[in-house]
Amino acid sequence: MTTGVLPVPGHSPQRPWDALCLGLNATDHLCLIPERPTWGGKLRMRRLVSMGGGQAATAACCLARLGHRVAYAGVCGDDEPGRRAAPWLAQFGVEPRGLVVKPGSVSQQAFIMVEERGGERTIVWSRDEACHLEPADLDPALIAGCRVLHLDGHFWQASLKAAELAHAAGAVVSLDAERVFAGTAELVGRCDVVVGCQDFAQRLLGIEDPRRALEGLASLGPAWVGRTLGAQGAELLVAGRHYHHPGFAVAAVDTTGAGDVFHAGLVHALLLGLPPQEALAVANAAAAISVTGLGGRAALPTRPELESFLAAPPAGP
Secondary structure (H helix, E strand, O other): OOOOOOOOOOOEOOEOEEEEEEOOOEEEEEEEEOOOOOOOOOOOOOEEEEEEEOHHHHHHHHHHHOOOOEEEEEEEEOOHHHHHHHHHHHOOOOEEEEEEEEOOOOOOEEEEEEEOOOOOEEEEEEOOOOOOOOHHHOOHHHHHOEEEEEEOOOOHHHHHHHHHHHHHOOOEEEEEEOOOOOOHHHHHHOOOEEEEOOOHHHHHHOOOOHHHHHHHHHHOOOOEEEEEOHHHOEEEEEOOEEEEEOOOOOOOOOOOOHHHHHHHHHHHHHHHOOOHHHHHHHHHHHHHHHOOOOOOOOOOOOHHHHHHHHHOOOOOO
């Protein structure tokens, strides 16, 4: 076995899903604007599009687009945005079998202003606390039927239970770590792969030095820990060895969802049995392709597109 490779169980009739993604879904309304607006002023937008969003849900769509058998577990309201959630997932071939509708609650929505030059964005979002996935909402059979359980760290009580069920069934558990909740440290300890945003480990552990913070994260139990670095790529710490892969230079249209797609690329690499350095390259490439479209799901790569990009990456934007 190549050093650092995580053993992922194979596909079988009892394990029909390559990946189950559990966490947020949302409706994203994206406004492409020529420049950053002045507070209190007016600005004419270039384009307006609406599509599905949310960390786990977008990762699920990317994994399905890459050719994997993918299911999604999460929650939505019984409002108009909630009624769009399942069809938007199914559009990419994701089975929304674990999507729970909470009557009377309001689904998450985000309004995103994207600057035309460079793709940087500003997000304003709303989330109804009643629209929340609980441990009792989980389908144990669905969780036991996956090879990799991918979590986005929200609904931490349900995520803890799901990680426990997945490990009992022999699955690998991956975490896209961003926000810190009361049970986040415990959740980290129940995961095999934990990659956070740039300062997640520092905020969770109260350690200022990034490398020491990653070492502290690894001491909680995961085999792979790391952090994303935006345009500078990402890094992993595996068995005491540090890996880094720079970001790929592309003409960015919108960075919305790039982190979600990075994590989908990482899970894709786990499913292929790739070692850490190659996994970082795959994840960075998937994220780079994704920022070439407006919206987190507008430019999700197929497997041939991802492989072609890795074989001959662009020289720059």
